[in-house]
Amino acid sequence: MANTALLLIDFQNDYFTGGKWELEGTQAAADNGAKLLAEFRHQGLPVVHVRHEFAGQDAPFFTAGSEGAWIHSSVAAQEGEPVVLKHAANSFHDTNLKAILDELKVEHIVVVGAMSHMCIDAGVRAAADFGYEVTVAQDACATRDQEFNGVTVPAKQVHAAFMAALGFAYARIADTKELLTEMT
Numbered sequence: 597m598a599n600t601a602l603l604l605i606d607f608q609n610d611y612f613t614g615g616k617w618e619l620e621g622t623q624a625a626a627d628n629g630a631k632l633l634a635e636f637r638h639q640g641l642p643v644v645h646v647r648h649e650f651a652g653q654d655a656p657f658f659t660a661g662s663e664g665a666w667i668h669s670s671v672a673a674q675e676g677e678p679v680v681l682k683h684a685a686n687s688f689h690d691t692n693l694k695a696i697l698d699e700l701k702v703e704h705i706v707v708v709g710a711m712s713h714m715c716i717d718a719g720v721r722a723a724a725d726f727g728y729e730v731t732v733a734q735d736a737c738a739t740r741d742q743e744f745n746g747v748t749v750p751a752k753q754v755h756a757a758f759m760a761a762l763g764f765a766y767a768r769i770a771d772t773k774e775l776l777t778e779m780t
Contacts, residue, residue: 597779601642601702602632605687605709605719607671608647610657610664611738617657619710619738620751626670628736628772629708633671635779642700645671645679646687648715685718694726704729706775707767708736712755720767730767733775734759 607626610616619625636643647667649660658665673679680693687693697705705728707720716737723730734755742749763769 597639597641597704599701599703601644601697601700601705602636603644603646603687603705603707603709603719603723604629604633604667604671605646605707606648606711606715607645607668607709608658608664609666609668610662611710612668615657616659616664617740619740622710622738623670625708625710625736625738626668628733629671631772631776632706632708632733632736635776636706637674639779642702643673643677644693644696645673645677646682646691646693646709646715646719647679648682651683685715686722687715687719688722688726697728702728704731706731706733708733710738712737712739712758713742714739717758717762720762724766731775732759732762732767732769733772734769735771 607629611619611622645667648658649665650658653659678696680691682691705723709716720730720732739751739755741751742754759769
């Protein structure tokens with residue numbers, strides 16, 4: 597696991613029960629993310645948190661300065677862990693994420709967070725394009741139902757489709773338990 601970092605993307609309050617944009621299975625995903633977070637901390641491996649804010653006060657969620665835009669307490673950053681603020685789906689776009697990872701000499705990234713079909717997808721593809729080896733802990737990611745052409749696509753199918761696409765060319769897709777076993 598040398599040169600490996602855990603990247604937690606958008607585990608923010610608005611995605612949890614009572615938030616402005618609740619996802620399906622967010623707490624279960626965060627619970628798995630927290631297990632990986634604890635093991636990375638235990639082993640002294642780098643951890644980087646990413647959180648999203650929209651610029652305007654009329655944002656549907658993640659309004660700047662709101663409690664909904666803060667990282668959920670179950671996976672909150674500890675002192676010394678970088679928190680990257682982004683304003684786009686891609687965690688690398690106009691942020692210092694790549695500089696942080698490069699400074700830490702990271703070559704492999706384990707990704708967890710939300711939403712599977714947006715910020716996880718965009719971040720994983722960008723990381724792979726930058727040359728990082730990427731693993732997605734699929735059961736530590738969450739999304740929500742999507743609508744296309746009058747058809748509602750259930751969250752589980754949205755998640756499965758995006759994990760299948762990422763697994764085809766951009767990342768290794770694994771379960772939290774599998775990754776924890778490999779780490780010990």
